[in-house]
Amino acid sequence: MELQNAIESRRSTREFTERKLTKAEINEILRAGVLAPSACNMQSWYFYIVCDEREREKLKEVCADWVSAAPVVIIVCTDDNGIVSRFGDRGRKFPMQDTSLAMENMLLKATDMGLGGCIIGAYKQNRLNELFNIPREHTAVALLPIGEPKEKIPPRDRKEIGEVSSYIGEEPEEGKIKPKPFELKHAYLPNAEFSDIGLPNALFDDVNLSETKFNNVNLLKAEYSDINLSGAKYSAVNMTGSEFKCVELNGAKFGCCEICESEGKYCVEMKESLFDSVDINGSKLNHCSLESSVLTDVKMAGAKLYDIDLDEADLSGVNMVSSNIRCTNLFGATLKNCCLINAALEGCDIEGMTVDGVDVAEAIKAFKDRAK
Numbered sequence: 001m002e003l004q005n006a007i008e009s010r011r012s013t014r015e016f017t018e019r020k021l022t023k024a025e026i027n028e029i030l031r032a033g034v035l036a037p038s039a040c041n042m043q044s045w046y047f048y049i050v051c052d053e054r055e056r057e058k059l060k061e062v063c064a065d066w067v068s069a070a071p072v073v074i075i076v077c078t079d080d081n082g083i084v085s086r087f088g089d090r091g092r093k094f095p096m097q098d099t100s101l102a103m104e105n106m107l108l109k110a111t112d113m114g115l116g117g118c119i120i121g122a123y124k125q126n127r128l129n130e131l132f133n134i135p136r137e138h139t140a141v142a143l144l145p146i147g148e149p150k151e152k153i154p155p156r157d158r159k160e161i162g163e164v165s166s167y168i169g170e171e172p173e174e175g176k177i178k179p180k181p182f183e184l185k186h187a188y189l190p191n192a193e194f195s196d197i198g199l200p201n202a203l204f205d206d207v208n209l210s211e212t213k214f215n216n217v218n219l220l221k222a223e224y225s226d227i228n229l230s231g232a233k234y235s236a237v238n239m240t241g242s243e244f245k246c247v248e249l250n251g252a253k254f255g256c257c258e259i260c261e262s263e264g265k266y267c268v269e270m271k272e273s274l275f276d277s278v279d280i281n282g283s284k285l286n287h288c289s290l291e292s293s294v295l296t297d298v299k300m301a302g303a304k305l306y307d308i309d310l311d312e313a314d315l316s317g318v319n320m321v322s323s324n325i326r327c328t329n330l331f332g333a334t335l336k337n338c339c340l341i342n343a344a345l346e347g348c349d350i351e352g353m354t355v356d357g358v359d360v361a362e363a364i365k366a367f368k369d370r371a372k
């Protein structure tokens, strides 16, 4: 569930089904609680969990009857050890603030899990302490009954924002809310199609998008990890500033795309791929394979290609001005009408390479020197 959904759908739940909660479910809720912020991270909270039916029955003596009908009741306490001695009087409010934040986290987590709960502030404090032998250093601040809601509860009214808030000094511009970037995780979506869409800062993680078509898509500053994009077709896609980690792009086709200032690291496989009129100026590629790929009219000015396999690749009309290519396997590669002025080709394996109509300048001299 999205956070916004959990916030909107959380309701104080006072009627529960018979369903018991497992220890794993209770731990999940408690874990959400302890992830709340706390003053100086002192985590001045302590939770007593009452699931046992006979123990829950005792709660009828201290609060409304319906509370004991919940399968789990958490007695939320402050742990006053240390916090006041550390902060003095100033610290007195901290344990209450810590526990309140933990309770909201637990309620949101419960909502996320299809459960519900309610903060109970009305109970007999002394009797509660006696019944459950709560030690002096723990002060109960609320009860938190949690369970599966019996029915959907309608929302309660809230005051308008303007009624409960005001700006001190100048107000910001009205503006718009920046949309959350697109996220796709752990999905199997081969043959998908993305067209005429803006997905800046998108995140793709552990997704199979093989044979997917991207047409006129804004994928600026996207992040890809563990993605299968083999056979994908990119046309008029702006991928500037993107990051590729463990991406399979074998047999992919890129036409009229911009992939400038991007970075490919760890196993980016682009064997037999096709780049036509693509701009990869200023991009960095590390440990990638472009074996048997065809690059036509590609701009690579200022690109950095380290440990790249370009075996049998065909590079035609590629502009590599001032590029830095190190330890690259260019075995059997064909370079036609390429501009390599000032390109630094260090430690490249160029055996069997065809260099045809290439603007030799410094780069080819370096090639020849190495070939000797």
Ligand SMILES: Cc1cc2nc3c(=O)[nH]c(=O)nc-3n(C[C@H](O)[C@H](O)[C@H](O)COP(=O)(O)O)c2cc1C
Pocket (backbone or CB within 6 Å): 010, 011, 012, 013, 014, 118, 119, 120, 121, 122, 123, 156
């Ligand atoms: C500090 C605090 C104490 C509360 N005490 C009780 C209580 O003793 N009994 C109860 O039924 N609800 C209690 N509630 C729940 C509120 O009634 C409830 O949050 C409020 O009516 C808004 O409804 P909602 O939570 O469904 O949005 C308490 C809530 C808070 C934050």
